[in-house]
Amino acid sequence: xxPDVGLNDSFARDLLARAxxxxxxxxxxxxxxxxxxxxxxxxxxxxxxxxxxKFVTVYHGRESGAIVGGxxxxxxxxxxxxxxxxxxxxxxxxxxxxxxxxxxxxGMWRQHHNVALRKYKKLREAAEQADMEVEIPALA
Amino acid sequence: MSxxxxxxxxxxxxxxxxxATLQAVDPHDGGQWDVLLSHDQMDWIAANGKGAARELAxxxxxxxxxxxxxxxxxxxxxxxxxxxxxxxxxxxxxxxYNWKSGEKVRSxxxxxxxxxxxxxxVVYHWRWDDCSEDDPHLPxxxxxxxxxxxx
Numbered sequence: 001x002x003p004d005v006g007l008n009d010s011f012a013r014d015l016l017a018r019a020x021x022x023x024x025x026x027x028x029x030x031x032x033x034x035x036x037x038x039x040x041x042x043x044x045x046x047x048x049x050x051x052x053x054k055f056v057t058v059y060h061g062r063e064s065g066a067i068v069g070g071x072x073x074x075x076x077x078x079x080x081x082x083x084x085x086x087x088x089x090x091x092x093x094x095x096x097x098x099x100x101x102x103x104x105x106x107g108m109w110r111q112h113h114n115v116a117l118r119k120y121k122k123l124r125e126a127a128e129q130a131d132m133e134v135e136i137p138a139l140a
Numbered sequence: 141m142s143x144x145x146x147x148x149x150x151x152x153x154x155x156x157x158x159x160a161t162l163q164a165v166d167p168h169d170g171g172q173w174d175v176l177l178s179h180d181q182m183d184w185i186a187a188n189g190k191g192a193a194r195e196l197a198x199x200x201x202x203x204x205x206x207x208x209x210x211x212x213x214x215x216x217x218x219x220x221x222x223x224x225x226x227x228x229x230x231x232x233x234x235x236x237y238n239w240k241s242g243e244k245v246r247s248x249x250x251x252x253x254x255x256x257x258x259x260x261x262v263v264y265h266w267r268w269d270d271c272s273e274d275d276p277h278l279p280x281x282x283x284x285x286x287x288x289x290x291x
Contacts, residue, residue: 005201011160012197018186019193023240030184035256035264039184046191046239048251049267051285054214057267062239062248071265 213287
């Protein structure tokens with residue numbers, strides 16, 4: 001018999017009690033300290049992921065088909081690489097905060113496959129329109 | 141050596157302040173071990189609404205225990221990697237959740253559910269992803285994405 005879980009134990013009850021009844025605010029962004037990644041969402045619809053490369057996964061909305069967010073991985077390592085190779089990039093990291101489209105752009109400039117570049121560009125447009133910045137605590 | 145590597149000395153149980161403990165398939169022996177989920181991430185998921193919260197409470201936890209496959213390591217030919225002990229749990233749950241309505245729905249066709257865990261046994265990401273053309277229980281491009289197949 002397969003191990004089962006449900007929505008009735010204390011973990012689920014606690015989590016569901018915290019979840020808002022109202023539609024979530026958009027856009028929203030979160031830095032995952034443990035995974036060293038940034039997740040951002042510009043819509044309240046569900047999505048599936050499309051891995052573009054090791055750095056970026058694009059989220060496609062299940063209803064709209066539009067890019068509704070993304071996941072940017074290896075953030076601290078990437079920013080260190082940027083600081084080493086492009087010292088001026090550090091000016092974008094004021095107080096440990098960075099605009100999401102800047103980091104997407106920096107990742108895009110390292111990409112050399114045309115299909116991936118187009119997806120990066122769409123992701124950057126979504127990030128620009130959402131006008132988000134995120135704090136990376138280790139850099140503050 | 142991280143706890144996720146073969147031959148590592150580790151404990152089945154794990155707790156940390158500021159984290160919830162979940163059960164998952166142990167990559168060492170196929171039994172169960174504890175993994176962690178930060179309260180910060182639970183808050184982030186809760187802020188994404190009832191559908192996202194139900195996905196975590198049900199789909200994520202179910203997938204950690206009912207894997208189709210388990211991979212270790214993220215493959216990257218272009219850069220040095222320091223996450224080669226990270227795990228990816230691959231599952232095909234029978235249902236999913238509509239993020240807007242919170243309703244339980246049939247799972248998405250031709251997609252698999254992935255749950256990622258760091259080498260410190262912290263769950264940090266999950267998502268639906270397209271399946272491979274040659275195996276509906278594996279994610280697309282699985283041969284390029286992971287270093288070792290555990291199960």
